[in-house]
Amino acid sequence: MIHQNRSIFHPATFFLIGIPGLEEVHVWISLPFCSIYLVALVGNATTLLVIKAEQSLREPMFYFLAILSSIDLALSTTSVPRMLGILWFDAHEINFGTCVLQMFLIHALTGMEAEVLLAMAFDRYVAICAPLRYTSILTSSVLMGISLCIVIRPAMFILPMVYLIYRLPFCQAHIIAHSYCEHMGIAKLSCGNIRINAIYGLFVVALFLLNLVLIGISYVYILRAVFHLPSQDARVKALSTCGSHVAVLCVFYIPSLFSFLTHRFGHNIPHYLHILIANLYVVLPPSLNPIIYGVRTKQIRERVLSLFSKV
Template identity: 45%
Template sequence: MSNINLYNCSNTSAFILSGIPNLEDFHFWLGFPLLSMYVIAVMGNASILYIIKVEQELHEPMYIFLFMLSLIDLLLATTTMPRMLGIFWSDEREIAFDACLTQMFFIHFLSALESGILVAMAVDRYVAICHPLRYSSILTTEKICKMSALILGRGALVMIPIPLIIKRLPQWKHNVLTHSYCLHQEVMNLACGDIRVNIIYGLFVILSVMGVDSLFISISYMLIIKAVLGVVEDASSKAFGTCAAHICAVLVYYIPLIGLSVVHRFKTNSTPNLHLLFGNVYLLLPPVINPLIYGIKTKQIRNGLKKLYGKIIGQEKNSRKI
């Protein structure tokens, strides 16, 4: 008897999202930390976007890429966190089939964009440290636009098939998801049909996007370290100091991603909720942590934040006097 016959397969028009297993009684209270994370993500990334836009001295490749990263993080947080708050506070668990596919596309698409931007930022640091005199001539506005278009085009081309290969699946074992959002890795496992295409394509996406990107980032930093160790120059040392924030952003993104991919493919009964932990960290942490990292580690952003919030506090004091 085939494995498919063990299930009562049927059509579905919606999926049921889950909160955190065994903590259902605490969902209301868990919503407050999640709301705090969302507020920090929105305010932090919006502040960086504003500072980079208004400060003329920050209109450089490094900060243009940071602008893109903050915009992606802002969109990623908005794609996932409000829906999770609906689960925790209103018990709104049902998500329509097409809405699930839409959310799935944007989660994977924005993740691919974030991975690509991290590569562009690594290239930027490589050029700044290894070829400082040619920095402005190599990373011109035209080349930045071409890199951005390439990252955007690659993300769209690779991720558009994901909801389509889910939509082709005929019937489902059940419609209850263990995550609070729709991921390709999980939804495909609910299908009764042949999911070999989904497995192969999912592996292709991981290797061709995140795998290739992590390889380029590693090569960039090997060349950077080699250059810094070989030539002791003040300019190179200063430029290398700016890598700290980027390295932290890379680790925050890639460690949970690798963990999530491994856990979904090699599930064990000993730690059944490990994939939930990696999934939540992978999607929720970067939008919250990245603005904090760059706010602390990057002097220009730190000064811009002080100026921005100093202006806001000053306006509040003046309004109170009036």
């Protein structure tokens, strides 16, 4: 009887549609997503190997880059294989617990990526605005503390979402118009009151946007310091060191903000377009981040070229 009551409130499985409205071209859509995922795997794995092998890459900037690559590998692997299973093999059903776990991992890893981008902005701020105190500020203990915050803080904020989902009753609806499980996509299937879920979701997004504000403030100070440098060469070099980070910020925040604003306010935007952008949001940054840093960072570029020249 207990199992029966629980099954009424929590369905055994959910049904992930994939990309609604484009079911007939799922196979074709899967090809670029698979290619981008492979680029993300190879690119981030190569970045981690290069940072580990090259003794000169022991600066805090490369330490944070290694964390970013690890998060990107986890984020893309949490979402893309399930997505490809839907697009290739019609593997639409997902266990309720597995769906909630995927929701937690995707949101938590996205939050971790936002945190590590903030940490990288702080690193650039210290390097340019206080270069003589760089090593005394970013000590090993400070880096360890920042690393723990990158992992623990998003996990703590996303963990209540798991409780908020489990407290909801689910009656008959179990079809999610998406290719992966996310908080409001699950909550909207409930036959109960989801107001708390919506409010808490907005609270988490506000924290996510606060990171962007803090990054913006740091770059105001960075640019002010850069334009007070005595020589043009010094200004160009300082701006160049920030170029990779700014490009990664754009790759991460533009699709995520578009997805969020479309989810809340874009009622006239086709649903399939929203889902496509949401899918790109979890796979495009992981694939582009190592390319951006590989192209713009001399130490990584030279090390990668030397590795491929030996193959």
